[in-house]
Amino acid sequence: MLTRKAVKWYLRGLFPPAATTVLLLLMLLAADSSLNAIKTDGPSQFIALMEYIFFPVYGVLVGSHVFRDSRTTIFELGIFNGPKTVFLARALIVAIGLLPGMGSVALLAWWKGHPEFLVPILLKVPLYTAFIAVLAAYLDSLAGTLTLFIITSAVPMSFSVLLGRSGSGPPDALMTSIAYVFSPVLCVRYRGLLPIDGIHGAALDLAVSALLLLWGYWAFSRREFSP
Amino acid sequence: MRVEAANLGVNYGSVWGIREVTFKVKAQRLAVVGHNGSGKTTLLSVLSGLRKPTEGKAEVNGLEPYRRSDKWVAIRYSFEKPQFSVPVKVRDLVETLRVNPNCPKVDDLVEALGISGFLDHRLDGLSSGQAQLCNLLMALSCDAELVILDEPTAHLDSYRAGLVDDILSKRRGLIMATHDPEEGEAVADHFIIMKEGRLVWQGGRRELFADGVYEITLVDGTSGVPPGIEVVHSFGAIVIARAEEETLSELFRRGLIAGFKRAGLRYAYAESR
Numbered sequence: 274m275l276t277r278k279a280v281k282w283y284l285r286g287l288f289p290p291a292a293t294t295v296l297l298l299l300m301l302l303a304a305d306s307s308l309n310a311i312k313t314d315g316p317s318q319f320i321a322l323m324e325y326i327f328f329p330v331y332g333v334l335v336g337s338h339v340f341r342d343s344r345t346t347i348f349e350l351g352i353f354n355g356p357k358t359v360f361l362a363r364a365l366i367v368a369i370g371l372l373p374g375m376g377s378v379a380l381l382a383w384w385k386g387h388p389e390f391l392v393p394i395l396l397k398v399p400l401y402t403a404f405i406a407v408l409a410a411y412l413d414s415l416a417g418t419l420t421l422f423i424i425t426s427a428v429p430m431s432f433s434v435l436l437g438r439s440g441s442g443p444p445d446a447l448m449t450s451i452a453y454v455f456s457p458v459l460c461v462r463y464r465g466l467l468p469i470d471g472i473h474g475a476a477l478d479l480a481v482s483a484l485l486l487l488w489g490y491w492a493f494s495r496r497e498f499s500p
Numbered sequence: 501m502r503v504e505a506a507n508l509g510v511n512y513g514s515v516w517g518i519r520e521v522t523f524k525v526k527a528q529r530l531a532v533v534g535h536n537g538s539g540k541t542t543l544l545s546v547l548s549g550l551r552k553p554t555e556g557k558a559e560v561n562g563l564e565p566y567r568r569s570d571k572w573v574a575i576r577y578s579f580e581k582p583q584f585s586v587p588v589k590v591r592d593l594v595e596t597l598r599v600n601p602n603c604p605k606v607d608d609l610v611e612a613l614g615i616s617g618f619l620d621h622r623l624d625g626l627s628s629g630q631a632q633l634c635n636l637l638m639a640l641s642c643d644a645e646l647v648i649l650d651e652p653t654a655h656l657d658s659y660r661a662g663l664v665d666d667i668l669s670k671r672r673g674l675i676m677a678t679h680d681p682e683e684g685e686a687v688a689d690h691f692i693i694m695k696e697g698r699l700v701w702q703g704g705r706r707e708l709f710a711d712g713v714y715e716i717t718l719v720d721g722t723s724g725v726p727p728g729i730e731v732v733h734s735f736g737a738i739v740i741a742r743a744e745e746e747t748l749s750e751l752f753r754r755g756l757i758a759g760f761k762r763a764g765l766r767y768a769y770a771e772s773r
Binding site: 274275278279281282285286341342344345347348349350351352353354355356414497498499500 | 512541542544545550551552566570571572573576577579580582583584585586587588592593595596597599600601602635638639642650
C-alpha cells in the first residue's frame with residue numbers, strides 16, 4: 274500500500290504538460306522525417322537525432338523529476354520508511370516516464386519498416402532507468418541532470434567516432450560491449466562488423482541494467498546526508 | 501533515552517564541524533544550544549544517523565545510529581529551513597502518512613498544528629512556516645524511538661510555536677537544537693551548549709537554574725537598571741544579574757521591573773561564549 278502511495282507521489286508532476294507535449298511532438302516529427310530519409314541517406318540521421326539529441330533530452334526531462342535535493346530526499350525517506358520504497362518508486366516512475374517517448378519512436382520505426390530499431394530503442398528504457406538510479410544515489414538535482422545528459426548524449430556520440438573509424442579493424446569485445454550499453458541504436462548500423470551480435474548485445478544491456486539498478490540501490494541505502 | 505558521544509568529530513574538508521565532543525546523557529528530552537555555526541546541526545546529523553562521524557562514535561540507546569538499518573523508522577528527523585521541491589499537495593502528504601502503519605497520530609496532529617487549513621496547497625508553494633509544520637507532521641505523527649528536531653519552531657508564529665512546544669514537552673525520546681532559551685527551558689530536561697564545534701557546558705535543570713542569578717525584564721530598556729542589581733549580561737530590556745530575591749520582589753512590587761525569574765539557559769549560554 275505504501276509503495277503504491279509512493280508511486281502515486283512521484284507520478285505527480287512527472288509529465289509537465291507543455292514541455293512533454295512539445296518534446297514528444299518534435300521527437301516524433303524528427304523520427305518520422307529521418308526514418309523516411311533512411312532509404313536515400315542511410316540511418317545516420319535517425320541515429321544522430323534520436324540517440325544523441327532527443328532521447329537524452331527526454332531522459333533528462335524524466336530524470337530531473339527524481340533528482341531531488343538532499344532535504345527533499347531526507348523528507349521522502351522519512352515518509353516512506355526508508356530507502357527501499359523510495360528507490361523502488363523512483364525507478365518505477367522513471368521507467369513509466371520513459372516508456373511513452375521511447376515506445377512511440379520504437380513503434381514508429383517498426384511501422385515505417387525498420388524493425389531492427391525496435392528492440393535497441395526499447396532497451397533505452399531499462400538502461401536510462403539504471404543510469405538515473407545510480408546517479409540519483411550520488412548526486413543532487415543539477416549535477417545529476419548534467420551528468421545524465423553527458424552519459425546519454427556525449428558518450429554515445431564518442432562511440433560513433435570510435436565505431437566509424439575505417440581502416441583500424443573492428444573494435445574488440447570489451448569496446449563493443451560498452452558501445453551496446455551506451456549506444457544500442459548506433460550498434461544497429463555496425464552490427465555486421467561487431468564481434469557481438471544483436472541478441473547478445475540486448476542480453477548484455479539487460480544484465481548491465483539489472484546490475485546498475487542493484488548498485489544504485491546499494492549506494493542509495495548507504496548514502497550520507499549533510500542537512 | 502541514553503545518548504553518548506565519545507571524542508566525536510566531523511570534518512568538512514579542512515574545517516571541523518564538531519570536534520572532541522564527549523558526553524553521556526540520560527534524559528527524556530535533550531536540548532542542544534549554541535550560536536550559528538557552533539556545530540548543532542552537524543551533531544544532530546550524526547545522532548540521527550544521516551552521516552557517519554569522521555572520528556569517535558555516538559550511541560543512542562546503546563546503538564550507533566548511522567549503522568542502524570532501521571534508522572529511518574526508529575529515528576525521525578526534521579531539519580531547519582524546510583523547503584520541498586515536490587509538486588504534490590499537502591493532502592497527498594497527509595493521505596500518504598495515513599497509510600503508513602508507523603504513523604498513527606496523523607489526523608490528531610493535522611488538526612492540532614492547523615494543517616487542515618492549507619491541505620490543498622502544493623508542498624513546493626508553501627510558506628516557510630507551513631513547510632515547517634509539514635516537516636513536523638512527518639516527524640511527530642509516526643512512532644519512533646527518537647525524534648530529532650533542528651530548530652522546530654524557527655519559522656512559526658508564537659501561537660503555533662507554543663502549541664508545538666507543548667507537544668514536545670510531553671514527548672519521551674527527543675533531541676532538539678534551538679536558539680531560543682525559553683523554548684529550550686520549556687521543553688528539555690537536559691542541555692548541551694556548543695561553541696565553535698566543541699561542547700562547552702552540559703547539565704540538567706537543577707544545574708541550569710543558578711542560585712542568586714536572575715533574568716530580569718526591565719520596564720523600560722532605556723532608563724537603566726534599578727539600584728541593587730549587579731548586571732552580568734545585558735540583552736536589551738532583559739538583563740542577567742546577581743541580586744537578592746527580596747530586592748527583586750520589592751522592585752517588582754514598586755513597578756521598577758516588569759518581572760524576574762531564576763536565570764537559566766540564557767545565562768548558561770551567555771557565560772559559555
